[in-house]
Amino acid sequence: MxxxxxxxxxxxxxxxxxxxxxxxxxxxxxxxxxxxxxxxxxxxxxxxxxxxxxxxxxxxxxxxxxxxxxxxxxxPGEQLVRGDRRLPVYAAARGGDGHVIVTFDPVEYVKMPTILESVRGGYGLLITGDSMVPAYWPGDTALIHPSLPAQRDTDVVLYHTPPEPKGGDEAMIKRLVGMSEREWTLQQYQPANIFKEFRADWPVCHRVVGKYNSR
Structure with a gap:
């Protein structure tokens, strides 16, 4: 070193x-x-x-x-994105309060970003809704690292428990601005809002490490 x-x-x-x-x-x-x-x-x-x-x-x-x-x-581009299409992308149906319903059947596979190439379980999430505009626009793909620990001032995808009875998981993508043993403190941009959710209700936190723009 x-x-x-x-x-x-x-x-x-x-x-x-x-x-x-x-x-x-x-x-x-x-x-x-x-x-x-x-x-x-x-x-x-x-x-x-x-x-x-x-x-x-x-x-x-x-x-x-x-x-x-x-x-x-x-x-060089090859240092950022690999040519093979190995990253699964999951779609989400829009729910209420900025939430989405994610069904874990890949809708497509896209080129693997190098930041996820050695990550077990890495995936892409197709963004729907406008609660995080301008950071994420509908149609963008968030790149998700499921094993990184929760960290303040990062974007995260939180999953609700129990799963939706219709076969999907309720989730939301937000900015993590703070956390305690009991609560997440989250931020969204449209409409601008900082709010809290109980960690017991949203126990699974996956870190967003990048995105593919739809435009």
Whole structure:
């Protein structure tokens, strides 16, 4: 990891890239890579993230560095999306109060994003309704990682219990702004609202890690 830190530091000093762009390349917040370089992170970079970062640096190093101004980072498409269609996408029927009814029979399979390629049970959820516009428009596909722990200031899909008697699960996609042992604090955008739900009623929380735009 010390060698990786030094290579990142050298590339940034040479203005081949920026900490912000390297963080974006692995889907992290803008300061993540800088924190990793300067003082380490609570959890070191995963091997796949490190390989992605080094690939970006090597690609930038193969071009002459600009003398001044912003140095864009070009991430090859194959580092973001695989060509094979292996990600199942589930449809949802619109329910009340911003809820949807999800039936876990895939309506299609789409190209696998690299962020989910090694994730067991990863899936896409076809968005319906407008409660999360402009973050998600009807027809967008949310990319779901079912194993990540609940985390504040992330988008999540919550599932109700017990399942709907008609064969689907009641769910909702919202912004998780807070949580306690008893409650979720959630945000939606249309209409703007911050509200609470009991965790006992919505016990299953899956993290949204990206999306495919319908437009």
């Amino acid at each position: 010390d060698e990786i830190r030094q290579r990142i530091r050298d590339a940034v000093d040479a203005k081949l890239t920026t900490y912000k762009d390297l963080s974006a390349a692995i889907g992290r917040n803008h300061a993540y890579v800088q924190q990793f370089v300067e003082r380490g992170t609570p959890q070191e970079l995963r091997q796949r993230d490190a390989e992605t970062i080094l690939g970006v640096i090597d690609g930038a190093g193969s071009r002459p560095a600009p003398r001044r101004g912003f140095a864009p980072v070009l991430v």
